[in-house]
Amino acid sequence: MSTFERNLTVWVALCILAGIGLGHVLPGFFHAIGSAEVARVNLPVAILIWLMIVPMLLRVDFGSLAEVGRHWRGIGVTLFVNWAVKPFSMAVLGWLFVGHLFRPLLPADQIDSYIAGLILLAAAPCTAMVFVWSNLIRGEPNFTLSQVALNDTIMVVAFAPIVGLLLGISAITVPWDTLLLSVALYIVIPVVAAQILRRALLASGGEDGLRRLLAKLGPLSLGALLATLVLLFGFQGEQILAQPLVIGLLAVPILVQVYLNAGLAYLLNRFAGEQHCVAGPSALIGASNFFELAVAAAISLFGFHSGAALATVVGVLIEVPVMLTVVRIVNRTKGWYERRPTGGIALRSETRRL
Secondary structure (H helix, E strand, O other): OOHHHHOHHHHHHHHHHHHHHHHHHOHHHHHHHHHOEEOOEEHHHHHHHHHHHHHHHOOOOHHHHHHHHHHHHHHHHHHHHHHHHHHHHHHHHHHHHHHHHOHHHOOHHHHHHHHHHHHHHHOOEOOOHHHHHHHHOOOOHHHHHHHHHHHHHHHHHHHHHHHHHHHHHOOOOOOHHHHHHHHHHHHHHHHHHHHHHHHHHHHHHHHHHHHHHHHHHHHHHHHHHHHHHHHHHHHHHHHHHHOOOHHHHHHHHHHHHHHHHHHHHHHHHHHHOOOHHHHHHHHHHHHOEOHHHHHHHHHHHHOOOOHHHHHHHHHHHHHHHHHHHHHHHHHHOHHHHHOOOOOOHHHHHHHHHO
16 A cells, blocks of 8 residues: 555545635635536536546456356355445444434434435445455455456446435435436446456556556546545535534444444354455455445435535545554454364365365
8 A cells, every 4th residue: 555545534634624625715616516517417526536436447357257256155255245234234324323313413404315325335345445455464366356346247236226225215315317327427337448448458568557557547546536525525614614523423333334344244254164365355345335436426416515425425534544443453363263163174174275
């Protein structure tokens, strides 16, 4: 992880301050940006989102799906946590914390929107940053790559139905046309474009050429993310200043969700007899979120000024420091993980074969 990525929380905090300040100084500029829409899609933000997402998807080799069967237990655990647990547990946590416990401290007209943002955040598994987390715990690279490719494939067809279902359960009107348009714009098109570009790069320059391009695009991708945050907080500034506790309160269900799902994936892999180098990435994939997609979908569905957009930004704010704590826990518990009195026969036999 580069110094810039490691300090992402600092840059996000600075963007919050910059966005709030610029929103007061240049309200006309932000109004012009917010009105640049076609079919409810904000064009400046769409460009920034593509700059964020496409470089990350360039890392994903969908050919690695052929490797899925090698670590079927870890794959099964991660899919269960990502698609059967995480979105639904976040809906419950949002309802519990935002809808009830914190309700008196939050703007009443934004409660449902905050919950919607939390659901959007949890409904998309992380893509690019997972490779960083996996590297920090010496995770099995083939497992990580095949799991990410499989999640991205599932996300194309599952994101909209899951979000629609959970928003409906939360009594939030689902703008299906906008939701489906968001899936096409921010999942389908970037995935197809990234794979076409990836194949062209590999054909012309090989793996070295692809790595060189990714090294150049990495700062551009994070820069687009930070620029989007400045715009978001330019619109959200007044609400944040009026309710300074909002960000801290929204962070609570996100933190609970991260540790809950990471712990569940880690323990299920241990029970299934998977190796630690698979269980670690599984836990991290199960806990982290594709916050770039969540931000884009929240803006498209609910707008810049919405509580949903703000809730997804809180996920960006805490992603790096929280995931680094999960990395530390996974690394420090490796000895405990491999000392299993029961259920560890499969692991020991696989280790001998390796």
